[in-house]
Amino acid sequence: MRITAFFLAGLIAGAAHAELPDPITDEDYMAVDPAQVKLGQMLFYDPILSGNRNIACATCHHPKFATADGVALSLGEGGKGLGPERRADPENLPEERIPRNAPALFNLGAHEFTVLFHDGRIEVDPTKPGGLRTPMGAEMSAGFANLLSAQTMFPVLSADEMAGHYSENDVAQAVRQGVITGPDGAWAKLxxxxxxxxxxxxxxxxxxxxxxxxxxxxxxDAIAAFMAFEWRSDTSPFDAYLRGQAPLSPQADLGRALFYEEAGCSTCHAGKFQTDHGFHAMGVPQFGPGKVARFENHARDLGRMRVTGRETDAYAFRTPSLRNVALTGPYGHTGSHADLAAFIADHADPVAALDRFDPGQVKLPELPGVEDWRHLASAEDQAALKAAVRVTPVTLESADIAALVAFLDSLTDPAAITGRLGIPETVPSGLPVER
Structure with missing residues (x-):
């Protein structure tokens, strides 16, 4: 299907028939305790929760990079620096990259976010003990106040993210031994x-x-309260438009009509936060280690299929919210595209885009001795990735893409980008704060 922004200009008058979301209200968010928020702020920026006391939550989710880190695949343990400047420590090289792009943290305190991570491996499930389904099991899923709180269990237990490797510290050793809960467990040590x-x-x-x-x-719970408070995002130009407070710019309005009408973006990027919270195979190029078990080596990242076991979920990943998307690149679950316009162009026809993908555009910190591109070089892997894509291609002209980028930029919320409390000058542990 071929469409142009010039053709869509004639649709603007009828765009009121598009299914625009309702304005966001306070009722869309969970309530938070201000004292927990303050405690959570300190903990979020404090490296005390990493095994070697050298990595904070903020290392990969920093406001300087719109709550992400500005690179395709992060370096956790064994890295030094922040964002695109982060490099492997030659005296303690990382064993591997983090297998998926660091997601942004906006609006995760909204009630409708009932599934998290690129593969949705943690989600609200009233039939499970504690009301959550996680791969960690019932014992480890109990006691968390909400889903956003429970997701913190993963990075602090990951050797490549925050825990460190087996012989480096007492937390990593406990994780290696499988002792997570209880008085001698990794959580108790933290x-x-x-x-x-x-x-x-x-x-x-x-x-x-x-x-x-x-x-x-x-x-x-405190970290979750902080994230919910700090990065609530509902005062963008698009929010003002939905509330009848101000119009969009002509270019952004053209992109809005395209987004909610002919281009069909809102089929998946639906609702108040531009996500259906579903899972779709969109042919995002795969490189790096993939999401694998410890005993595997560079297996394909099958996405949602690793959670459900259903072959129909192969290579499907969660639809991300598009709030502040103009600033949260690189894009895709591998961070394959540094440029938003280029990602939109490839996203419109993902199968064809795989054949022309240029790895040279990837913002990937150097990691000596690691093979990153084997999946791109494998005809079998590429064929499987293409076969999973089921969307109908849409041909976008350059004017269409420019209009869509203008609309997506209207989702940028300066208050959320800055954060409400900001980065603390110091943290109680006295450890360095990444600024």
Whole structure:
């Protein structure tokens, strides 16, 4: 299907018939405790929660890079620096890259976000103990206040992300032994660090006045409260448009009509946060290690299929929210595209785009001794990736893409990008804060 922005100009008058979302309201978000938010802010920026005390949540989710890190695939443990400047430490080389692009954190406190991670491996499920389904099992899923809190269990237990490798520290050793919960588990060791840090005592007393000390789930709940508060995003130009407060620019309005009408973007990027929270195979180029088990080596990243076991879910990944998308690149679950316009062009016809994909555009920090491109070089892998795509191609002219980019830029919310509390000057542990 071929469409042009010039043709769509004639649709603007009838665009009111498009299914635009309702304006976002306070009722769309979970309530948060201000004292927990403050504690969570300190914990989010404090490297104390990493095995080697050298990585914070903010290392890969930094406001300087719109709550991501500006690279295709991150370097966690064994990396030094922030964002695109992060490099492998030659004295402690990372064993592997993080297999998927660091997602942005906007609006995760909204009630409708009931599934998280690129493959949806953690989601709200009232039939499960604690109301959550995770690959960690019932015991480890209990006690978290909400889904956003529970997702913090993954990075702190990952050797390549925050825990460190097996012989490096007591947390990593506990993870290696499979001792996560209980008095000698990895979570208890992390909690003890916080409880034993004097600067955290008044924050803990304010956030959990009856507790005295925090458990790991308390820590997670506080971080979740902070993320929900800090990066709520609903004061963009598009929000003002939906509330009848101000019009969009002519170019953005043209892109809006295209997005919600002929281009069909809102088929998947639906609702108040431009996501259907579903999973779709869109042929995003695969490189790096893939999401594999520890015993595997560079297996294909099958996405949602690894969670459900259904072959129909092969290479399907969660539809991301598009809030602040103009600033959250690189794009795709591997961060394959640094440029938003280029990603839109390839996303419109993903099978054809795979044949012309240029790895030279990928923002990938150098990691010596690691083979990143084997999947792109494999005809079998490429064929499987193409076969999973089921969307109908749409041909976009350059004017269409420019209009879509203008509309997506209207989803940028300066207040959310800056953050409401911002980056603290110091954290209670005294460890360095990445600024």
């Amino acid at each position: 909690s003890a660090r916080v409880n034993e840090t004097p600067g955290y005592k008044p924050l803990i007393e304010a956030a959990y006045p009856e507790a005295g000390e925090v458990t790991f789930t308390d820590i997670s």
